[in-house]
Amino acid sequence: MSRVFETPRAFSLGLSATPERDDPAEPDDEADSGDPATRATGFEETQLGRELGPIIYELDYRAAIEHGILARFVLCHYGLPLDPQERSKYERLSREITELRKSLQGQNRGRPLDGGALVGWARRVASRGNSPLAQQATQYVRATGQRKLLLYHATARAAAVDRLVSDAVLNGSTVILFHESITEVMALFGRLVAAGHPVVAEHSQLPDSLRQESIRLFRDGSAQVLVSARSLIEGFDVPAADVGIVVASSSSVRQRIQTLGRILRRKPGDEERTAILHVLYMVDTTDELIYEKED
Known part of the structure; x- marks a missing residue:
């Protein structure tokens, strides 16, 4: 750019x-x-x-809806519990991550790092050899990845997705599901296919011809459900949907705004439509930290 x-x-x-x-x-x-x-x-x-130069004009959601530019919408948040076994594993991983983070931060000679920036630094250190620092960095990256997968695979999250999709399909609504991981998108796609839903998948690792075919099937109504990764958030030309389900969200405020925008497009001839965005997160986990950033 x-x-x-x-x-x-x-x-x-x-x-x-x-x-x-x-x-x-x-x-x-x-x-x-x-x-x-x-x-x-x-x-x-x-x-x-x-x-x-400076911003000279801003149009907020309320004004855009009043002017008929965007559809009205309802935003629903679902705080889901970990089961006892998942909670025990989550707490164990979190203690390990905290101890490793403190040790790595103490050994980092550059500017203070945390969160995603610390993971990036740890990945680079881990790739440089087998020193004690590299071993700690490897353990930290592995533990943060395991904790994230634990939250992705939580039983309550899968049950909530299945229920929301089934209800939307029965109501004749079109649905887009958003996820952060391509691996998880394909696992979710397979599960929905097995459940008999008319679903297609879209992400950046698919051939362009297949991505375009998925969008075409969703646009003409042959597919009622579209499962997507971040590539869809970034601007792929997708028709309006009635329901959005954020299965796993980014901590990026910008990406969350782009996600909401996917269901706010007006449908021709359906000016009174109200879009619905369901956001899923696991309570008392790092999932909740995404809400510390104001939209």
Whole structure:
């Protein structure tokens, strides 16, 4: 994107739903430790802000709905419990992660790191050999990954997805499911296929022809359910859906706004439609930390 600003110009004008960006030090959320360490970067601090100048007009959700630009929507949050076995494993992993984090932070000679940035640093250290520090870094990356998978695979999360999808399909609604992990998207896709739902999958590792076919089937109604990874959030051309289900969310405020935008498109001839976005999270876990960032 930076090369765009090398073009000679007399005037510049930008249009964005998410001008603030997340801290570029944040790595892929699939490796994120779950700590609320990343921050949204103010528009004036970004390259866009420096090149385009200040924001001159803002249109919020309320005004966009009143002007008929966006559909009305309902946002539902579901705090789901871990079962006793899952809770025991979660607490054990969290204690291990806390101890390793303190040790690694004490040995890091650069700027203080936490959250996703610490995981990124630990990955680099782990790849450099078999020193005591590298071994600790390997253990930290492994433990944070295991804890994240534990939350992804929680029994209550799977049961909630199955119930929400079944109810929406029975009501004749179109549904988009959002997840952070491509591996989990395909596992979810397989489970929904086995349940007999008309479902397609879309993510960046699929061939372009298959991705386009999935979107076509969803657009013409042959598929009622679309399971997606982050590639869909980033701007793939997808028709409006009646129901969105955030199976697992990013800590990125920008990505959560983009997710909401996927179900707020107006459907031609259905101006009175109210979209529904269901957000799932596991209570008393790092899942809750995503709500410490204000939208």
